[in-house]
Amino acid sequence: MIQTVGNHLRRGLASVFSNRTSRKSASRTDSDNMADGEGYRNPTEVQMSQLVLPCHTNQRGELSVGQLLKWIDATACLSAERHAGCPCVTASMDDIYFEHTISVGQVVNIKAKVNRAFNSSMEVGIQVVSEDLCSEKQWCVCKALATFVAHRELSKVKLKPTVPRTEEEKTEHSVAAERRRMRLVYADTIKDLLANCVIQDDLGSGLQLLSSLPVASLSSLHTKRKTSSFTGLTQQALSPWEMGDTWHLLDAE
Numbered sequence: 005m006i007q008t009v010g011n012h013l014r015r016g017l018a019s020v021f022s023n024r025t026s027r028k029s030a031s032r033t034d035s036d037n038m039a040d041g042e043g044y045r046n047p048t049e050v051q052m053s054q055l056v057l058p059c060h061t062n063q064r065g066e067l068s069v070g071q072l073l074k075w076i077d078a079t080a081c082l083s084a085e086r087h088a089g090c091p092c093v094t095a096s097m098d099d100i101y102f103e104h105t106i107s108v109g110q111v112v113n114i115k116a117k118v119n120r121a122f123n124s125s126m127e128v129g130i131q132v133v134s135e136d137l138c139s140e141k142q143w144c145v146c147k148a149l150a151t152f153v154a155h156r157e158l159s160k161v162k163l164k165p166t167v168p169r170t171e172e173e174k175t176e177h178s179v180a181a182e183r184r185r186m187r188l189v190y191a192d193t194i195k196d197l198l199a200n201c202v203i204q205d206d207l208g209s210g211l212q213l214l215s216s217l218p219v220a221s222l223s224s225l226h227t228k229r230k231t232s233s234f235t236g237l238t239q240q241a242l243s244p245w246e247m248g249d250t251w252h253l254l255d256a257e
Contacts, residue, residue, distance in 0.1 A: 044169055048118040050083040056110050067106035072132070075114055076148060080128040083116040084152035087126065088163055091155050095125060096187065098149040104134060106145060111135040113142075119173075120180035121163040125153045127180045149183065 054060075054075055062068045077094055084092040106112060113133045118126050132145040154161040168174040 046117045046169075046173065048083050048087045048166070050079055050086060050116050052079045052082075052114045054112045054114075056106055056108050056112060058108055061108055065108055067110075067112070069102070072106070072112065072145075073100075075112065076116075076130055076132065077150070079114045080116040080130050080148075080150045081152060083118055083128050084126055084154070087118045087121060087166070088152075088154040088161065090161060092126075092152040093155055095151040095153045097151075098183075098187075100146050100148045102146045104143055104145050106134045109137075111137060112145070118166055119149075119176040121166050122184065124161045124163060125151055125184075126163060126166075127151055127184065129176060151184075151187070 052075060056067050058065075060067055060071045077097075081092055081094065111134070113135060114130065115133075116128050116130045119129045120127050128150045130148040130150065132147070133142055134145050135142045154163060166177065168177040
């Protein structure tokens with residue numbers, strides 16, 4: 005009887021130690037995978053999936069670009085706000101090239117993450133993939149880069165820096181600073197060119213230098229403002245002159 009109890013105790017202790025060893029090896033394997041980038045997810049990453057319905061399409065039965073841009077902006081803004089911890093607004097979006105069209109019944113998968121954060125602005129990378137549920141095929145629709153600015157009414161925003169983990173994140177983090185510099189140079193160049201251009205008023209009664217017109221006149225002549233409610237804020241479509249001023253503010257950070 006005593007020998008039988010002793011055998012059971014030895015077996016129980018052996019199983020306990022083996023379980024501890026297996027848990028340690030499993031945790032060590034998980035940490036190694038995290039270091040290699042396997043099983044790691046960026047904390048700022050946001051994913052959105054949308055089923056394309058007839059109300060989302062144009063006259064050709066394809067997903068309209070405006071609807072897709074709306075989904076892209078919403079996903080990217082959520083990623084920026086996740087990192088900033090406060091409301092964010094869209095400052096600009098780089099050129100987008102659409103490689104494929106999307107039809108009714110297909111699924112749009114949008115993934116966004118913050119590539120790099122500066123003082124109060126940040127660059128967000130977006131990838132759009134379309135999926136056909138019947139054939140299980142997937143294809144890349146487009147990739148985009150957007151700049152968002154954190155907005156807090158009562159205090160000045162100072163964003164925490166992003167910490168890249170994988171090799172891809174490190175590459176995007178280093179290139180984001182150069183892309184930001186190029187955007188600022190581009191905005192300054194456009195503003196200088198427009199300041200020296202001449203325009204003809206609506207009545208055709210002569211030419212005027214753009215630099216001699218007040219900003220309010222420029223806005224009324226060349227832009228049609230449109231507002232859209234998003235994340236509790238009101239976004240306005242900026243004119244090229246106002247966008248130049250916005251980039252000057254970002255550059256002054």
